[in-house]
Amino acid sequence: MCGIQGITARRSFRWKIVQWVVAALAYLDYRGYDSCGVAALVNGKWVWLKRVGDSAVLKSALSKTRWLSCLVLGHTRWATQGMVTDRNAHPHFSGHVAVVHNGNLTNADRLRTWLKGMGYVFLSETDTEAIAHLVHYYYQKIGNLRRAVQLAIKDLEGDYAILLASAMEPQVLVAARNNPPLLIGLGDGFNIVSSDARGIIALTRNIIYLVEGDVAEVTPEEVLIFNQRGRRVNRKIYVSLESLGALNKGRYSHFMQKEIHQQPQALRNTIQPVLQRGFSPTLFGKRARKIFGRLDSILIIACGTSYNAGCVMKRRIESVAEVPVRVEIATQYHPILSASPHELVVVISQSGETHDTKEAIKRARAAGHKYVLAICNVPESSIPRASSLIFYTQAGMEVGVASTKAFTAQLAALIILAYTIAKVKKRLSRTDETSALESLRKLPLAARRTLALEPEVQAWARCIVRRRSALFLGMGSFYPVAQEGALKLKEISYIHAEALAAGELKHGSLALVNKRFPVVVSAPSEEFLRDTVLGMKEVNARGGKLYVITDKASNLVASKNIRVIYLPKHDPLHAAVLQTILMQVLSYWAAVMLKRNVDKPRNLAKSVTVS
Ligand code: AGP
Numbered sequence: 001m002c003g004i005q006g007i008t009a010r011r012s013f014r015w016k017i018v019q020w021v022v023a024a025l026a027y028l029d030y031r032g033y034d035s036c037g038v039a040a041l042v043n044g045k046w047v048w049l050k051r052v053g054d055s056a057v058l059k060s061a062l063s064k065t066r067w068l069s070c071l072v073l074g075h076t077r078w079a080t081q082g083m084v085t086d087r088n089a090h091p092h093f094s095g096h097v098a099v100v101h102n103g104n105l106t107n108a109d110r111l112r113t114w115l116k117g118m119g120y121v122f123l124s125e126t127d128t129e130a131i132a133h134l135v136h137y138y139y140q141k142i143g144n145l146r147r148a149v150q151l152a153i154k155d156l157e158g159d160y161a162i163l164l165a166s167a168m169e170p171q172v173l174v175a176a177r178n179n180p181p182l183l184i185g186l187g188d189g190f191n192i193v194s195s196d197a198r199g200i201i202a203l204t205r206n207i208i209y210l211v212e213g214d215v216a217e218v219t220p221e222e223v224l225i226f227n228q229r230g231r232r233v234n235r236k237i238y239v240s241l242e243s244l245g246a247l248n249k250g251r252y253s254h255f256m257q258k259e260i261h262q263q264p265q266a267l268r269n270t271i272q273p274v275l276q277r278g279f280s281p282t283l284f285g286k287r288a289r290k291i292f293g294r295l296d297s298i299l300i301i302a303c304g305t306s307y308n309a310g311c312v313m314k315r316r317i318e319s320v321a322e323v324p325v326r327v328e329i330a331t332q333y334h335p336i337l338s339a340s341p342h343e344l345v346v347v348i349s350q351s352g353e354t355h356d357t358k359e360a361i362k363r364a365r366a367a368g369h370k371y372v373l374a375i376c377n378v379p380e381s382s383i384p385r386a387s388s389l390i391f392y393t394q395a396g397m398e399v400g401v402a403s404t405k406a407f408t409a410q411l412a413a414l415i416i417l418a419y420t421i422a423k424v425k426k427r428l429s430r431t432d433e434t435s436a437l438e439s440l441r442k443l444p445l446a447a448r449r450t451l452a453l454e455p456e457v458q459a460w461a462r463c464i465v466r467r468r469s470a471l472f473l474g475m476g477s478f479y480p481v482a483q484e485g486a487l488k489l490k491e492i493s494y495i496h497a498e499a500l501a502a503g504e505l506k507h508g509s510l511a512l513v514n515k516r517f518p519v520v521v522s523a524p525s526e527e528f529l530r531d532t533v534l535g536m537k538e539v540n541a542r543g544g545k546l547y548v549i550t551d552k553a554s555n556l557v558a559s560k561n562i563r564v565i566y567l568p569k570h571d572p573l574h575a576a577v578l579q580t581i582l583m584q585v586l587s588y589w590a591a592v593m594l595k596r597n598v599d600k601p602r603n604l605a606k607s608v609t610v611s
Helices: 016-032 055-062 108-117 127-143 146-153 255-261 263-277 288-294 304-320 355-366 405-422 428-450 456-464 480-491 500-506 529-540 570-594
Strands: 004-007 035-044 045-054 071-077 092-094 098-104 158-166 173-178 182-188 190-194 206-209 217-218 225-226 237-239 298-303 326-329 342-350 372-376 390-394 469-474 496-501 518-522 547-548 562-566
Touching: 004 016, 004 098, 004 158, 004 173, 016 035, 016 055, 016 071, 016 190, 035 055, 045 055, 071 098, 071 158, 071 173, 098 127, 108 127, 127 158, 146 158, 146 173, 146 217, 146 225, 173 190, 190 217, 255 263, 255 570, 263 405, 263 428, 288 405, 298 355, 298 372, 304 326, 304 342, 304 405, 304 480, 304 500, 304 570, 342 355, 342 405, 355 372, 372 405, 372 570, 390 405, 405 428, 428 570, 456 518, 456 547, 456 562, 456 570, 469 480, 469 500, 469 529, 480 496, 480 518, 480 570, 496 500, 500 529, 518 529, 518 570, 529 547, 547 570
Parallel strands: 298 326, 298 342, 342 372, 372 390, 469 496, 469 518, 518 547, 547 562
Antiparallel strands: 004 071, 004 190, 035 045, 035 071, 092 098, 098 158, 158 173, 173 217, 182 190, 182 206, 206 237, 217 225
């Protein structure tokens, strides 16, 4: 996933456009920050700067430069093909043609061989450079950039969102989309093409979302959009409600720290509609009542942290709504059997742009699934716009690559889903409904009280950072809580971590345990405490260090190799959320103590829009 940004503007803007593009890249860094670059057409010639690092590197390198230009391309890269080097950073060029790309071409090698045979010289290892030469090849034949792009994309295989410009057409941007998102911002005297509304809303809120297969020809005065068949089409203009307010850390040292502490508010905002309207199916969409009433099973599909959210709430949904729930990793979901006619697909995605989840939705529909419910945190993103039902978590923009507030908001959303389905199916007594609503109302405060335990968790982090590996144990719904805890630790501190169902320990992984080995245990009194304690004893018998998150009702106590943190008094419905919050805090402080790039961990990106 990469960030694409381009502006074409009237001459009166020529002083500002380069700065506008570079400033926008800072909002797109979350999409990939291995390297970045900017190219501007100045006096009919391309000038450019490309650097390893995030857009701040570019901004400082350009601070002494004044390019007067009306046509500028910018890019932030997450490497897919080609090492992380200045040379492989975008934009890429072929004569008068410049291109930036988000995606992953599967036929790049074949194109490269053919283009080399046509006399083109490659300067980079990227698939993107092949696009530049291919468009240049067709431009030489046809003399028009948009039509050259329409011809070139017929030769491309794989995912691409591309933005091109030519020195021969100094006011034209041409964008083409096949899977990763591309948006057009409609300004007054300028127009923008970007991967994300965040790259646009500082300058205009009027946004067009290109659809799969669209090609757009953009000048300062006009936007022409052509569909897959090459026919002119009009696309709806949205007024974006996104806000950039989230893009400052305030009193926190990192976005992740801020977002961990925003969780009480994120939960409150997500739960608020239910407290006002009860478990109303209209919260999920107009057709939710009919779909929920007929469903006889649920298939949850997601990736990473969002997948863990589905796993955490699987049992809760089954016990409350009394329907079977299966949870699939998006890339693993390749159905063999046709879909059950009344199985509801629930996709969970913070960004709403995850390529693997989007592809899994296509496979679900091909298997016969009619309805898809999207639980998503980014309004207007691709996945909710392609779904039958939508529930937006109200966590607010999440900037830290490691998901925190969005995850616990997803848990709340799944709790709401469980009770709403139960209510529609008349499986929820009024008493249980009242009790569930009261419990949800108290959740934000319970989260705030849990965050007050941060200093105790910080002390744990000081011990764990000295180790190269850690084990996370949990049982039942708290095994995926342990999985999420392990994922958080490894993705921001780079300490290897794995999760295990506590009962599984003796079947092999116990061999890892010795007196220096840290084991973090999610041990709520609510679920399978006995089996969890047996696993703890096996660790303790071998001198392993235990870090146990539990509650007073478990009667677990600290001892020589066992450290214990007791969650504040809470409802059973809260336990998974509160346990997770402390695991997030543990990972955060481990990463800080190891001086990691907490908000932009190496090799990762916030939104994985490529396969
Ligand atoms: C979150 O901490 C992870 N960085 C990652 O696993 C993420 O959850 C996954 O890529 C799915 O993203 P999505 O929720 O935006 O679809």
